[in-house]
Amino acid sequence: LFSFFLIILVTMEWVNETSVREFFFLGFSSLAELQQLLFVVFLLLYLFMLGTNAIIISTIVLDRALHTPMYFFFGVLSCSETCYTFIIIPKMLVDLLAQKKTISFLDCMFVFLVFSVTNSLHLGVMGYDCYAALCQPLYYPILMSWRVCGPLAVTCIVSGFLISLLGTALVFSLPFCGSNKVKHYFCDISPVIYLAYAAAYINEPVIFIGGILGLVPLIFICISYEFIVSTILKISSAEGKQKAFSPCASHLIVVIVHYGCASFVYLRLSAKYTSGKDGLVTVTYTIITPLLNPMVYSLRNKDVQLAIQKMIGKTGFSVKTL
Template sequence: MRNHTMITEFILLGISDNSEHQVAIFTFLFITCVLSVTGHLTIIILTLTNCCLKNPTYYCLWNFSFLEITFTSVSIPRFLGVIITRVKTISYNNCLAELFFFISMGVSEFFLLTAMSYDRYVAICKPLHYTTIMNKKICALLIFSSWLGGFLTVFPPLMLILWLDFCASNVIDHFYCDYFPILQFSRSDIWLLEIGFHFAFVTLLFTLALVILSYMCIISTVLRIPSASQRKKAFSTCSAHMIVISISYGSCIFMYVKPSAKERASLTKGAAILSTSIAPILNSFIYTLRNQQVKQAFKNLVRKVVLSRNK
């Protein structure tokens, strides 16, 4: 790999060089990271230990929470360490590893959100056949396909990056490794790589189209329900998922709306912070505060902990 590149490390400029700004950034990112990990760990514990949360919906939910924890942990802890140590360099191999896990986990999330949309479609549009359609085998297959889809989407283009020739510049004006600035340093022909990353963006739009199709069917079915209270209940079961989809897809599309490596990357550091720190914490609170079963399971867990301590 080193025979094909002139650089062995990259310099990540971060968000700001101002010491006061860095203190505020560190405090903000540390708090959001801790809250995000805590919230999603709580969801995982509840769905794995509570007997009432053993259906496919919550099996997908704890996998989504695990993905969110991994996605947040890829870049934020390392960046917090950079602020403390003031060492802004990252090795070539570590940069590519961060790039792989960051994009792979993100793509897997979108596949999983699509699977969760299908789960909601079956639950509302075909309630009598839900247990037959969304059995354990199908659910496990959807989860596995989501993880595999994220891997296969990113791994081939990443292997091509290993064979690129880079120029002397290695300064990345960002706080994590992303493929836009890395490919800008290349002096090789990168048209094949651009096609690969274009495919990742097309995958994003394809999963979004499937999600929209699922919810069009859901809304059509709900509007035909004669009872207003039943319509409200049906919409409430999907509202949390719809909010999470809006946050996840919105931030990603904003960051990657111009996927050409030869022009200046359109993503901003603010949008990156939204997708890596703010969105995960919002997702954890949305799924807990807007889900009655999860809230009840959390109350039961707290009650058990308090009772065990009193004894």
């Protein structure tokens, strides 16, 4: 409670001292002639992503065979990623056609960080689920019971909220008295913090430390996979190894894409912010990764494919009956 009030006091301090009241997104201004084409492409990708996530979530909810911890956490991850993209992409689409591309100082960054941190924590929990299923199969019903899964999901969300609140307060405790032009299409940490009226030796370590803290779930995932690989190597047949590792392969692909892009942006110290390269990378983890996750993690899964076919079959039957 004391920490919460301390954060509020810090937040009130920077709100009172800073002269910046809103940020202006430069977005894809270097590609002015392609703005309308980018709008169409990103809109189609976004609609497709919403459709696939909606199918996955509804399938997991409606099919009892998918009421397992693995699919429960992936359903939660899909919901979180849908909210994550809802914060970024609609604003980006509007800005592609708008003249004034602004966002208020108070609305910037916080909500984006909440879902970004929450997604990372959920990937860590899913790594633990893979570990428990393969390395502790006898204790799996206890380790991943519904009494455990529910509190774990809530803990990820609450932790994401608190970490993001603290991170946002720390970033905006820096003085913003100069330019308010963000070389990006949303309030990511790197482009915003470089607008702060502070020395590079303050700005860059803040970004780097934030990146290191964001890697905590990845370290947890790596430890889990060390035990998973050790267990799989003990299986004699190649077919058995493939079958054992199959549920983990999709999760591993998602982790590599998610943390690979994030590491490029946050885990480097550079005297100059490279907006062009970072913009392309953030397009990957704000649009491509949420689009890739349901396809890699679920649509290639036989259980999910069977459940979707059942749903389509029931819909077709009901239409014929009517």
